[in-house]
Amino acid sequence: MTEIQHELIMPNEDLPFKMFLFEGRDGNYIREKHWHRSIEIFAVFQGTLGFYLNDQEYLLECGDFIIVNSNEVHSIHAPKENMTVVLQMPLNMFEKYYTGDQFICFAHAPQAQDEQLMEMICEMYMAYSDKHCGYDLKIQSLFYDMLYLMVTRYREINVHPDILHQHKQLTKLSVITDYMKEHYKEELSLSKLAEIFGYSPSYLSRMFQKYAGINYKDYMQAIRTEHGYRQLVETDMTISDISMENGFPNNKAFSKAFYKKYGIMPAEFRKRQKNAINEISN
Secondary structure (H helix, E strand, O other), rough: OOOEEEEEOOOOOOOOOOEEEEOOOOOOEEEEEOOOOOOOEEEEEEEEEEEEOOOOOEEEOOOEEEEOOOHHHHHHEEEOOOOOEEEEEOOHHHHHHHOOOOOOOEEOOOOOHHHHHHHHHHHHHHHHHOOOOHHHHHHHHHHHHHHHHHHHHHHHOOOOOHHHHHHHHHHHHHHHHHHHHHOOOOOEEEEEEHHOOOOOHHHHHHHHHHHHOOOOHHHHHHHHHHHHHHHHHHHOHHHHHHHHHHOOOOOHHHHHHHHHHHHOHHHHHHHHHHHHHHHHHH
């Protein structure tokens, strides 16, 4: 069973949404299952992405996009280099168009023969990259035109009750996983977490398994491993210090978890990262 993680999406400071290049653009990248309350669009301009929504696979090629609904579990596989722009929009931006239960659902539409929407995303990203005078006005104009297309072309009116129930349960679970992300360095047992949120340990365990598809222990380990990954890339901390910093009892436990997730030992991964940087510099 793969790890599922909950993301907290914050808007860019100067825009009402978040826009960035996909972090797996260099290829050889796997983003494990996760979810967030925001609406998300992946727009592929070069290369391909393997996209998984609720265990259904979509192959996105150049010119394709896909809309990810709020609290929809998804994962991504980028085996090769790609150029993918990601937009993340707070759910409350669509509150006037909720179909019920404070929820809105969009068709996934990976066929993406919608050149108009793709052109809007491309123009928004280019304007944001250049930051010429008035760029924020240009971006917001394009953004609201894009929202209009989303609610008129892709919004689904009749949402299945099972989808609404899943959304509600993952919203509850998101509060818990946010707490785990803030306290991952501490000793945080299932029993302690259940007590904090007023659940029995057995109920919370079933909640993780049923709606996130993973047990509590593996989920916590996934959070810690991902933080360790970032520190291997972004710092000169020793592997021993990284292990202890992220709540692992020792190097062996961190290395085992890291290898399970990324298919490579931490020391070898760091070595390859440094070699790649040196090649670019030379």
